[in-house]
Amino acid sequence: MDPGIQERLDQYIQRRGLRRTGQREVIVKEAFSRDEHFTAEDLFDRVRRRNADISRATVYRTLGLLVEADLLRQIDLGESQTTYDPNFHDKPSHNHLVCVDCGRVVEFEDAHIDTLNECVTRRLGFRTVRQTLKIEATCEQLRTNGRCPNLIASRLSGKRLRKRR
Amino acid sequence: MDPGIQERLDQYIQRRGLRRTGQREVIVKEAFSRDEHFTAEDLFDRVRRRNADISRATVYRTLGLLVEADLLRQIDLGESQTTYDPNFHDKPSHNHLVCVDCGRVVEFEDAHIDTLNECVTRRLGFRTVRQTLKIEATCEQLRTNGRCPNLIASRLSGKRLRKRR
DNA sequence: ATGTCTGCAAAGATTTTGCAGCTGA
DNA sequence: TCAGCTGCAAAATCTTTGCAGACAT
Numbered sequence: 001m002d003p004g005i006q007e008r009l010d011q012y013i014q015r016r017g018l019r020r021t022g023q024r025e026v027i028v029k030e031a032f033s034r035d036e037h038f039t040a041e042d043l044f045d046r047v048r049r050r051n052a053d054i055s056r057a058t059v060y061r062t063l064g065l066l067v068e069a070d071l072l073r074q075i076d077l078g079e080s081q082t083t084y085d086p087n088f089h090d091k092p093s094h095n096h097l098v099c100v101d102c103g104r105v106v107e108f109e110d111a112h113i114d115t116l117n118e119c120v121t122r123r124l125g126f127r128t129v130r131q132t133l134k135i136e137a138t139c140e141q142l143r144t145n146g147r148c149p150n151l152i153a154s155r156l157s158g159k160r161l162r163k164r165r
Numbered sequence: 166m167d168p169g170i171q172e173r174l175d176q177y178i179q180r181r182g183l184r185r186t187g188q189r190e191v192i193v194k195e196a197f198s199r200d201e202h203f204t205a206e207d208l209f210d211r212v213r214r215r216n217a218d219i220s221r222a223t224v225y226r227t228l229g230l231l232v233e234a235d236l237l238r239q240i241d242l243g244e245s246q247t248t249y250d251p252n253f254h255d256k257p258s259h260n261h262l263v264c265v266d267c268g269r270v271v272e273f274e275d276a277h278i279d280t281l282n283e284c285v286t287r288r289l290g291f292r293t294v295r296q297t298l299k300i301e302a303t304c305e306q307l308r309t310n311g312r313c314p315n316l317i318a319s320r321l322s323g324k325r326l327r328k329r330r
Numbered sequence: 331a332t333g334t335c336t337g338c339a340a341a342g343a344t345t346t347t348g349c350a351g352c353t354g355a
Numbered sequence: 356t357c358a359g360c361t362g363c364a365a366a367a368t369c370t371t372t373g374c375a376g377a378c379a380t
């Protein structure tokens with residue numbers, strides 16, 4: 001886990017007169033231990049696997065805290081559960097491409113996109129606070145070769161995107 | 166309401182062997198009677214106001230139908246209820262700017278954005294199916310003049326954005 | 331000391347679904 | 356006719372909350 005995360009969280013906690021607790025420590029460590037997106041339930045399961053004594057409510061409350069502290073971001077990947085993205089600290093302005101064939105999510109940054117969006121926003125009389133770009137796309141390999149390595153991998157791991165409920 | 170909507174819906178209904186019912190007619194007419202975004206509950210209320218005999222379940226089911234038929238699009242404006250956008254038929258590739266000051270939503274199109282995103286997608290080995298760009302921004306007028314007409318208007322109508330639950 | 335956190339269980343909000351009867355093609 | 360549609364109420368899903376006791380500072 002990027003040590004900057006813990007540092008920024010500590011600052012946030014201090015500034016607001018909150019408390020550093022064992023539960024928060026475990027949850028935060030787990031949330032940022034991988035750079036995968038996750039849902040509240042995912043995280044609850046992961047936390048349970050290493051420490052059986054944290055309640056679902058605390059996980060939800062800590063997620064709220066991390067979002068307020070701007071360490072975690074809620075993103076919309078088209079699923080019914082809220083998804084959290086732990087990678088905005090390293091890549092503060094990244095976008096998401098979701099493969100409709102296999103559900104794989106690719107994160108990418110592009111300065112041109114940021115610049116262009118900023119221009120459009122200015123022209124409309126606003127100033128950008130945050131932008132969210134999601135591209136849903138099909139895999140070109142699957143299209144031309146009839147198969148795509150991600151599709152196979154995702155079938156094996158059961159990771160195809162659920163439909164919005 | 167754009168007559169193309171009804172036409173495309175009829176086609177979809179025919180192709181899939183579905184039925185044209187009175188309830189669907191009312192719901193569809195109401196959904197596309199304005200170009201505002203709405204939630205299932207909003208639409209249910211509007212429908213109720215003109216015809217007291219349609220159930221919430223039918224509204225939900227019809228919304229699902231309209232999304233499948235690609236006449237309505239689910240969008241993420243940061244609220245807890247699913248929001249539907251009836252304007253994708255007229256403007257198939259528009260984006261959303263949400264003012265964080267007043268909650269106003271501005272829809273805009275920009276060919277440059279589309280082109281650029283398409284390029285990036287290609288470079289990543291995919292082909293775009295759909296893109297969703299949401300820009301959260303502050304009002305420049307509010308910033309420089311200390312006030313913004315939309316903020317005032319939105320306060321009057323109680324339309325500030327709810328926080329994600 | 332005292333205001334924050336936590337776990338629990340209950341409540342809340344939103345959406346989906348099983349079923350019996352109704353209706354459009 | 357008969358598959359699809361509807362309303363109803365119940366269920367399901369996801370998230371929040373009130374409360375009493377525990378804990379951090």
